[in-house]
Amino acid sequence: MGWLSENGLLLGLAALDGLAYAASVFMVAVGLNLVFGVMRVLNVAHGSFYAIGAYTAASIGLAIAAAGLPSWLSLPALLVAAALVGLVLGPPIERLLLRRVEGQEPVLQLLVTFALFMILEDVQKLIWGVQPVSYDTPLKLLGTVDVPFGEDVIPFTAYQLYVLPGIAILTLVGLAWFLRRTLTGRIIVAVTTDREAATAMGINAARVTMLTFTCGTALAALGGALAVPTTAMVPGIGASTIVLSFAVVATAGLGQIEGAAVSALLIGLGRSFAVYFEPELEVVVPYLIMVAVLLLRPQGLFGVAETRRI
Amino acid sequence: MTSIADQPGVPATTAAGISRRGALLGAAVGTLALAGRSAHAQGAGQKPAEIKVGIATYLSGPASVFGVPGRQAAEMLFDEINAEGGIAGVKVRPIFVDEGPGVDHFMGEYRRLVQNEDVAIIFSAISSADCLACAPLADEMKRPTLLWDCGTQRVFEDGRYQYAFRTQANATPEVLSALLYLLKVKPDFRSIAVVNQDYAWGRDSWEIFRTGLNALKPGVRVAAELFPRFGATDFSTEITRLLALRPEVILSTSWGGDLDALIRQAAERKLFERSTFLMPLAESSLERVGKALPAGHLIGARGDHWFLHPSPRDPAQLARFTENYRKRFNNWPIYPCHHMFQAVSAMKTAYAKAIAAKNGGWPNDSELAAAFRGLEFPSLTSSVTIREDGQGLENQIMGTTHHSDRYPFAVMTDMMVFPAAQVTAPVGQKSTEWLKTLKPELLTQLPATAPFR
Numbered sequence: 001m002g003w004l005s006e007n008g009l010l011l012g013l014a015a016l017d018g019l020a021y022a023a024s025v026f027m028v029a030v031g032l033n034l035v036f037g038v039m040r041v042l043n044v045a046h047g048s049f050y051a052i053g054a055y056t057a058a059s060i061g062l063a064i065a066a067a068g069l070p071s072w073l074s075l076p077a078l079l080v081a082a083a084l085v086g087l088v089l090g091p092p093i094e095r096l097l098l099r100r101v102e103g104q105e106p107v108l109q110l111l112v113t114f115a116l117f118m119i120l121e122d123v124q125k126l127i128w129g130v131q132p133v134s135y136d137t138p139l140k141l142l143g144t145v146d147v148p149f150g151e152d153v154i155p156f157t158a159y160q161l162y163v164l165p166g167i168a169i170l171t172l173v174g175l176a177w178f179l180r181r182t183l184t185g186r187i188i189v190a191v192t193t194d195r196e197a198a199t200a201m202g203i204n205a206a207r208v209t210m211l212t213f214t215c216g217t218a219l220a221a222l223g224g225a226l227a228v229p230t231t232a233m234v235p236g237i238g239a240s241t242i243v244l245s246f247a248v249v250a251t252a253g254l255g256q257i258e259g260a261a262v263s264a265l266l267i268g269l270g271r272s273f274a275v276y277f278e279p280e281l282e283v284v285v286p287y288l289i290m291v292a293v294l295l296l297r298p299q300g301l302f303g304v305a306e307t308r309r310i
Numbered sequence: 311m312t313s314i315a316d317q318p319g320v321p322a323t324t325a326a327g328i329s330r331r332g333a334l335l336g337a338a339v340g341t342l343a344l345a346g347r348s349a350h351a352q353g354a355g356q357k358p359a360e361i362k363v364g365i366a367t368y369l370s371g372p373a374s375v376f377g378v379p380g381r382q383a384a385e386m387l388f389d390e391i392n393a394e395g396g397i398a399g400v401k402v403r404p405i406f407v408d409e410g411p412g413v414d415h416f417m418g419e420y421r422r423l424v425q426n427e428d429v430a431i432i433f434s435a436i437s438s439a440d441c442l443a444c445a446p447l448a449d450e451m452k453r454p455t456l457l458w459d460c461g462t463q464r465v466f467e468d469g470r471y472q473y474a475f476r477t478q479a480n481a482t483p484e485v486l487s488a489l490l491y492l493l494k495v496k497p498d499f500r501s502i503a504v505v506n507q508d509y510a511w512g513r514d515s516w517e518i519f520r521t522g523l524n525a526l527k528p529g530v531r532v533a534a535e536l537f538p539r540f541g542a543t544d545f546s547t548e549i550t551r552l553l554a555l556r557p558e559v560i561l562s563t564s565w566g567g568d569l570d571a572l573i574r575q576a577a578e579r580k581l582f583e584r585s586t587f588l589m590p591l592a593e594s595s596l597e598r599v600g601k602a603l604p605a606g607h608l609i610g611a612r613g614d615h616w617f618l619h620p621s622p623r624d625p626a627q628l629a630r631f632t633e634n635y636r637k638r639f640n641n642w643p644i645y646p647c648h649h650m651f652q653a654v655s656a657m658k659t660a661y662a663k664a665i666a667a668k669n670g671g672w673p674n675d676s677e678l679a680a681a682f683r684g685l686e687f688p689s690l691t692s693s694v695t696i697r698e699d700g701q702g703l704e705n706q707i708m709g710t711t712h713h714s715d716r717y718p719f720a721v722m723t724d725m726m727v728f729p730a731a732q733v734t735a736p737v738g739q740k741s742t743e744w745l746k747t748l749k750p751e752l753l754t755q756l757p758a759t760a761p762f763r
Contacts, residue, residue, distance in 0.1 A: 021546070149554060230546070232574070234566060236370075236372045237541070275538075282508075
């Protein structure tokens with residue numbers, strides 16, 4: 001109790017930080033999980049969509065500023081960038097590449113998506129170069145909020161405190177509602193559950209797959225677009241993002257949307273508490289959590305154990 | 311009967327049963343080829359058709375923020391050399407290799423540059439791990455190698471090499487000058503925190519800094535030691551922690567996108583108003599972060615190179631280089647560009663020295679390597695001397711950020727140029743041991759400051 005009363009305020013600050021971090025991690029991981037849930041493809045190129053979403057959002061934002069348009073447009077520009085990347089990259093990649101490896105060995109799928117990742121990394125460098133790209137107008141637009149800390153105050157950005165968690169919660173609720181309450185969502189769930197039976201019922205599974213992959217791509221791009229106001233985009237950012245996303249997805253259980261939210265929260269809070277109380281563990285905490293969960297539940301927190309088919 | 315191996319154009323390896331005549335012919339051809347290579351490698355005193363220069367730099371990954379400007383500077387400088395007729399009339403040609411895939415790949419590339427491309431000299435590398443790996447390889451393959459940008463002091467403190475030389479400073483003077491500058495401009499600080507990238511440079515630079523700090527100003531409280539993941543994009547948790555701790559000084563030797571993100575996030579959350587930042591590598595981020603980096607914080611440039619250096623050796627040359635680079639690549643040159651200039655300058659000067667020593671004859675590999683030892687060559691702001699242990703002696707500039715209407719980013723004022731000998735561990739001494747011997751009296755011998763003009 002003594003420790004808690006001494007560090008209660010710090011725990012509060014750490015929780016706020018952890019929440020914002022979890023929100024940004026969730027945005028990327030949920031797309032990865034959605035795609036896996038429907039297509040059974042672990043998409044390594046998901047990290048590239050994150051990076052391209054971020055670069056595109058920065059380019060659109062900078063173009064808005066250069067054109068002298070109102071700065072509030074920078075906020076919807078983040079969503080526009082995500083949609084644009086999803087629509088431009090999602091359908092052709094699914095149609096021309098992933099559809100050809102659907103149902104193939106997981107190793108082949110990994111290699112194909114890894115090759116795509118490498119190609120897209122070079123495309124990024126061709127278009128945006130190698131210098132870090134930043135765009136912080138949305139951050140400046142919303143300003144800061146002073147959070148009381150004893151007799152002191154700690155400034156947080158409103159973007160970090162409200163926008164990131166808000167959009168993550170909206171995405172989670174929206175996706176759950178879409179998948180369970182709408183016809184298209186139920187069709188996606190049907191294809192996920194039993195593709196063959198769904199096809200026999202007259203569902204165009206190929207179209208569902210394309211739609212899902214486009215949504216997954218857009219979600220990754222949205223994660224990148226939301227990250228760009230607070231960070232600097234550099235070559236290689238996609239690789240580090242995908243590694244963390246895999247940790248979230250593995251912890252959650254492959255294909256689990258709500259699970260991704262819970263595991264992102266666990267990892268976000270765990271990392272944040274580590275920075276405050278044991279900084280040396282900051283880098284490894286997400287993976288320690290993943291290992292601990294997988295030791296206890298190999299199928300992940302929300303995964304369903306499957307019987308081996310002989 | 312004619313065997314397959316006797317037929318022209320068929321490689322001997324395709325022969326299922328090679329004849330004695332074929333084997334002898336192959337051996338003779340192989341011997342002649344090796345003899346020819348040997349004659350080139352050892353130097354027959356003949357000018358080559360061109361000087362091929364292998365250049366290892368980062369063309370992929372986060373460190374390409376340094377690697378690509380380095381390559382661009384090399385392309386510009388090599389074009390200028392060739393436009394002037396080359397080195398002693400011989401044109402130069404760069405062959406770039408990417409350090410991005412890692413040390414093992416780089417070692418293969420190094421061997422390929424020597425064995426397949428037959429480069430005369432290699433500039434290698436940005437990564438300290440690559441430098442530690444290639445210095446022994448340079449001796450093994452007997453090819454002059456210039457460590458053009460890497461920072462680790464251990465290369466020449468832990469080993470002696472005949473063919474490896476560094477054309478710039480190392481981590482010790484780069485970090486020690488930052489510490490001395492801090493002690494000069496903010497002598498009364500009592501607490502410090504560190505936010506460094508979690509990899510060798512981040513850890514080693516903090517070790518150097520802390521060792522020097524303990525010797526020169528013992529008793530300073532270390533409020534936090536934070537080592538976020540290399541390539542981290544979100545520092546909000548670290549910033550909150552530092553806002554709560556309120557250390558008087560925050561040291562960060564981070565670079566690239568990590569440093570840009572840290573500066574922007576810290577500025578947005580007013581951390582710069584609570585603590586003084588000390589950032590020895592921030593020169594490379596100035597243009598990108600613009601005026602998000604406020605005035606009054608302490609920055610360095612991994613050397614004494616800075617386009618607004620208070621007293622450059624040749625102001626016209628510095629201005630010309632800066633303008634040419636800006637026109638061609640649309641960016642201000644940052645420190646890897648200067649380090650590349652230094653490697654090119656060292657190469658030109660060493661060739662001139664070696665050719666003169668041979669009365670106009672073309673030097674072989676060992677003669678060229680020998681020319682680098684003790685070599686003094688011009689940099690864009692002063693000059694660099696390569697010591698007998700292979701380590702370059704390069705001055706160090708530190709300054710305080712200042713906002714001027716003339717530039718859309720922070721520039722340096724109250725600049726202090728530390729003489730290389732003052733901040734570099736002497737030959738034969740290990741930096742960590744030498745730093746412990748520093749005395750506070752050193753602070754009375756520091757150079758004067760120069761304002762922004």
